[in-house]
Amino acid sequence: MIALAILRRLLVALVTLAGVAIVVFVLLRVVPGDPIAMMISPGASQADIAALRAHYGLDGSLFSQFAVWVRYALRGDFGTSISLHRDVLALLGERLPATLELATAALEFAVIVGGAAAIAGAMARRTWAEPVIDAVNGLLLAIPDFVWALALVLVFGVVWPLLPLTGRVDPSVSAGMTTPFYFVESLLRLRFDVFFDLLKHLALPTLALGLPLAAVIARVLKGALNEAMAQDYVLLARLKGMSELRLVLQEALRNAIGPTLALTGVQFTFLIGGTVIIERIFAYPGIGNMAIEAVINRDLPLIQGLVLVFAVIFILVNIAVDFLVALFNPKLRHA
Amino acid sequence: MVEVTRRQTLALGAGAFLTELLLAGAVRAAGKDTLTIAYNVNLPSFDPTDGTSAVNPSIQAIYRSIFDQYIGQAPDLTLKPGILTAWGWNDDKTKLWMDVRPDVKWQDGSPLTPEDVVWSLERAGAKDSANPISFIWSTAGNYKIDGNRITADAIRFEPTFFMWMAFLTGYVLPKAYYEKVGAEGFEKKPIGSGPYMVDEYQGNAFLRLKANPHYWGDKPAFETVIFKFVPDATTRVAEIESGSSDITLEVPYEEFDRLKKVKGLSGVATPISDIGMIFITNKEPMLDKNVRLAAIMAIDKKAIVDRLLHGYGVPIETLEAPEYSAFDPSIKTPYDPKKAMELLAASGYSPEKPVKFTIQTTRGFKPKDYEMIQAIVGMWRKVGIEADIEVYEIAKHFELRTTHKLAPAAFYNWGDAIGDPTTSTGFAMFGPSPHSAFKTDDLDAKIGPLWGEKDEKKRIDGWKAVDAYIAEQGYVIPLLQYLQPIVYKSDLKVTPNQSGALQPTLVSPAT
Numbered sequence: 081m082i083a084l085a086i087l088r089r090l091l092v093a094l095v096t097l098a099g100v101a102i103v104v105f106v107l108l109r110v111v112p113g114d115p116i117a118m119m120i121s122p123g124a125s126q127a128d129i130a131a132l133r134a135h136y137g138l139d140g141s142l143f144s145q146f147a148v149w150v151r152y153a154l155r156g157d158f159g160t161s162i163s164l165h166r167d168v169l170a171l172l173g174e175r176l177p178a179t180l181e182l183a184t185a186a187l188e189f190a191v192i193v194g195g196a197a198a199i200a201g202a203m204a205r206r207t208w209a210e211p212v213i214d215a216v217n218g219l220l221l222a223i224p225d226f227v228w229a230l231a232l233v234l235v236f237g238v239v240w241p242l243l244p245l246t247g248r249v250d251p252s253v254s255a256g257m258t259t260p261f262y263f264v265e266s267l268l269r270l271r272f273d274v275f276f277d278l279l280k281h282l283a284l285p286t287l288a289l290g291l292p293l294a295a296v297i298a299r300v301l302k303g304a305l306n307e308a309m310a311q312d313y314v315l316l317a318r319l320k321g322m323s324e325l326r327l328v329l330q331e332a333l334r335n336a337i338g339p340t341l342a343l344t345g346v347q348f349t350f351l352i353g354g355t356v357i358i359e360r361i362f363a364y365p366g367i368g369n370m371a372i373e374a375v376i377n378r379d380l381p382l383i384q385g386l387v388l389v390f391a392v393i394f395i396l397v398n399i400a401v402d403f404l405v406a407l408f409n410p411k412l413r414h415a
Numbered sequence: 416m417v418e419v420t421r422r423q424t425l426a427l428g429a430g431a432f433l434t435e436l437l438l439a440g441a442v443r444a445a446g447k448d449t450l451t452i453a454y455n456v457n458l459p460s461f462d463p464t465d466g467t468s469a470v471n472p473s474i475q476a477i478y479r480s481i482f483d484q485y486i487g488q489a490p491d492l493t494l495k496p497g498i499l500t501a502w503g504w505n506d507d508k509t510k511l512w513m514d515v516r517p518d519v520k521w522q523d524g525s526p527l528t529p530e531d532v533v534w535s536l537e538r539a540g541a542k543d544s545a546n547p548i549s550f551i552w553s554t555a556g557n558y559k560i561d562g563n564r565i566t567a568d569a570i571r572f573e574p575t576f577f578m579w580m581a582f583l584t585g586y587v588l589p590k591a592y593y594e595k596v597g598a599e600g601f602e603k604k605p606i607g608s609g610p611y612m613v614d615e616y617q618g619n620a621f622l623r624l625k626a627n628p629h630y631w632g633d634k635p636a637f638e639t640v641i642f643k644f645v646p647d648a649t650t651r652v653a654e655i656e657s658g659s660s661d662i663t664l665e666v667p668y669e670e671f672d673r674l675k676k677v678k679g680l681s682g683v684a685t686p687i688s689d690i691g692m693i694f695i696t697n698k699e700p701m702l703d704k705n706v707r708l709a710a711i712m713a714i715d716k717k718a719i720v721d722r723l724l725h726g727y728g729v730p731i732e733t734l735e736a737p738e739y740s741a742f743d744p745s746i747k748t749p750y751d752p753k754k755a756m757e758l759l760a761a762s763g764y765s766p767e768k769p770v771k772f773t774i775q776t777t778r779g780f781k782p783k784d785y786e787m788i789q790a791i792v793g794m795w796r797k798v799g800i801e802a803d804i805e806v807y808e809i810a811k812h813f814e815l816r817t818t819h820k821l822a823p824a825a826f827y828n829w830g831d832a833i834g835d836p837t838t839s840t841g842f843a844m845f846g847p848s849p850h851s852a853f854k855t856d857d858l859d860a861k862i863g864p865l866w867g868e869k870d871e872k873k874r875i876d877g878w879k880a881v882d883a884y885i886a887e888q889g890y891v892i893p894l895l896q897y898l899q900p901i902v903y904k905s906d907l908k909v910t911p912n913q914s915g916a917l918q919p920t921l922v923s924p925a926t
Contacts, residue, residue, distance in 0.1 A: 112810070112814055112815075113808060113810030113811050113813075114810070114813065114814040115810075117814040117816070117817040117818075118810060118813045119466060119467040119547050120849055124547075124550065124849055125847075128550070131543070132545070135543070162466065162467070163459040163460065163466065163467055163468065164618070165460045165462060165465070165598060165602055166599060167599070171618075174618070175618070175619075233649055233650055233653045234649075234653065236657075237650070237654070237656065237657045237659075238657060241658065241659070244659065245650055245653055245654055246453075246643055246645055246654065247617070247643065248617065249617075251617075251623055251641045251643060252449060252623070252639070254614075360647060361647045361650055362650065363619065363620060363643065363644055363645045363646070363647070363650065364619075364620070365617050365618055365620035366619075370618070370619055373459065373619065376808075376810070377459065377467055377810075378810045
């Protein structure tokens with residue numbers, strides 16, 4: 081049964097990816113902006129332009145170009161980046177771990193802070209503290225991630241220069257990592273100097289990305305907790321002498337977490353999209369930053385590869401969330 | 416005995432963790448031997464001869480740090496010996512010769528030979544070359560080597576051939592190494608003969624260079640140079656103000672004025688070989704000379720520079736900036752809104768019955784680009800020109816320009832780091848060039864003979880006459896020459912470069 085469910089999800093995922101590939105491929109060749117026009121010389125003749133177009137495989141019909149791309153993509157060859165002159169898959173493999181580290185750190189931050197705020201708000205319900213928590217939460221919710229990023233740059237760059245503003249590691253020393261998974265490798269190799277350096281560089285982009293998500297989690301989870309706290313079983317547990325904190329954590333939380341989990345999954349996909357701007361502002365070398373450069377340079381093979389990577393991430397996150405929600409809600413396990 | 420509770424232990428651990436986090440390698444200024452530059456663009460590729468990055472003027476500072484150009488260029492754009500110590504043409508300009516500097520080594524210690532120079536030139540000019548400037552490099556061929564002297568035939572006399580050797584894609588690459596590792600291998604580990612070699616590179620993050628121990632020229636002032644790729648202007652301002660970087664460039668003018676007054680920081684803004692202009696396309700209503708000239712005369716360039724750009728700009732009358740070799744100060748297109756209204760009236764237009772067209776512009780691609788066009792549209796409205804502003808990305812501008820589909824007016828910037836009129840007026844205005852917008856036979860007839868003119872004085876005088884004709888006909892609207900704001904720590908000395916390339920070799924500790 082489980083195997084069948086997984087197979088079904090994978091098939092749906094493949095169809096989704098195929099659709100994304102077709103839409104992106106067509107759109108990129110239809111929207112304004114010709115990569116050849118950006119690199120032709122002033123003395124180029126029409127023949128020179130045609131030769132350059134053929135050199136980059138952009139001279140065929142839309143259908144023939146797509147057919148060639150699919151043929152190579154099925155072999156794991158996503159082409160060569162026009163602007164970076166390197167294999168697209170290799171480039172994605174190098175930069176994706178940085179974005180995953182950032183996104184994971186932001187998610188962890190959001191879950192911890194948002195969860196704590198929700199629990200504090202639930203425990204403070206019908207007291208003076210509750211509206212204060214709601215107001216702070218509302219403020220965090222109203223400010224988008226890129227505004228947070230600029231505010232953090234101002235605070236930590238100018239007013240209180242405590243944390244590095246750009247990059248993933250200190251550029252003045254060699255981190256000496258052999259894989260692009262710096263966090264994992266630094267821990268496995270007991271390179272705590274690199275580990276802490278990574279944390280310092282990750283701090284500001286994580287805050288920028290994580291604060292809005294934390295506010296969303298706090299709001300939804302607090303609402304669900306308040307609802308759960310009004311149930312009879314919670315009343316019974318209170319009558320049995322259970323403390324308020326234990327009531328929230330042991331009784332109410334596991335019933336309130338389901339909807340929060342589902343929403344967090346959706347918000348996480350937005351967070352991944354948010355890495356594009358955040359990585360740009362903090363000069364963080366992930367796929368988001370690379371995506372902006374690819375779009376500016378109309379690097380078609382790289383843009384296609386990036387969009388597919390984002391699509392795969394979204395699909396995997398959605399599958400993971402569905403399974404987690406089913407895990408917490410037995411009623412959904414047989415659905 | 417001191418008893419420590421579980422909570423206290425956890426608190427101590429958290430405190431230790433935070434302390435380690437904040438103190439270990441905390442933000443520190445680079446050491447005395449290290450120069451950290453918060454740079455405004457990324458480095459897409461290490462090949463300085465191939466693809467879009469090769470013709471990006473903003474990246475040349477990095478390429479010039481790692482590689483040598485055939486011919487060097489001083490900060491005032493004059494040519495100086497580089498890998499070539501001497502060069503020239505024969506009397507009838509059918510052959511060219513160049514002398515290769517002896518005892519130059521590549522960064523891997525192997526010798527740089529005339530074979531490397533010939534290979535680089537042949538590769539650049541090859542028929543299937545992806546070098547965007549192959550149309551220049553292909554004008555010479557049949558290279559012969561005799562000791563350190565290279566001779567070649569001029570397949571077509573190109574007066575700017577040696578100037579391009581100090582310009583875009585004019586770099587010597589190592590033949591043996593490149594052929595051994597291939598293009599992708601060269602990207603992963605590039606080798607040049609320049610003052611610095613690549614130590615570590617993280618795309619979209621940083622490039623760390625170490626001084627080349629084999630370098631033939633003066634030892635650079637800094638042992639290590641770090642280019643931090645920080646495309647966001649706000650972050651660049653924060654980088655320099657926090658002390659995380661030692662020098663930065665292309666900050667907003669308002670921030671530049673503020674930063675140069677900050678204790679410990681200095682600033683310099685000097686004209687560079689980059690101009691702002693408005694392309695006019697040969698389509699209605701721009702086929703009417705009165706409309707074109709009125710559009711030019713209605714623009715108060717000085718007011719735009721003074722008020723919008725805080726004085727950081729030089730109004731220009733032609734596509735030649737004052738430092739360019741064909742600059743002619745006698746050519747004037749004065750601000751005269753009254754005359755503009757008269758010209759429009761002669762064509763049946765007035766503020767009540769304005770001539771209408773679209774003007775295209777980028778937004779944020781160049782400093783105050785959109786704001787400048789807004790101001791110009793406002794000036795035009797007063798004389799009887801009503802222009803709609805269309806904002807687009809630079810990629811769309813290139814596409815429209817090469818397909819000759821630009822709007823009647825389109826803002827653009829044009830760099831010319833060798834200061835030669837062919838690379839400004841020539842490419843921007845010659846009809847057959849895919850980069851020109853106003854295509855007209857009368858102008859092509861004047862420009863055509865100048866491409867291969869062998870008499871240098873006649874060539875320059877010819878270009879001056881072309882610029883005068885363009886101004887008389889109103890075929891383009893030159894606006895201003897840009898200034899490049901550079902902010903740096905006060906314990907540094909910076910020599911501004913007119914080409915706009917912030918080369919580390921032009922920065923040194925202030926004594």
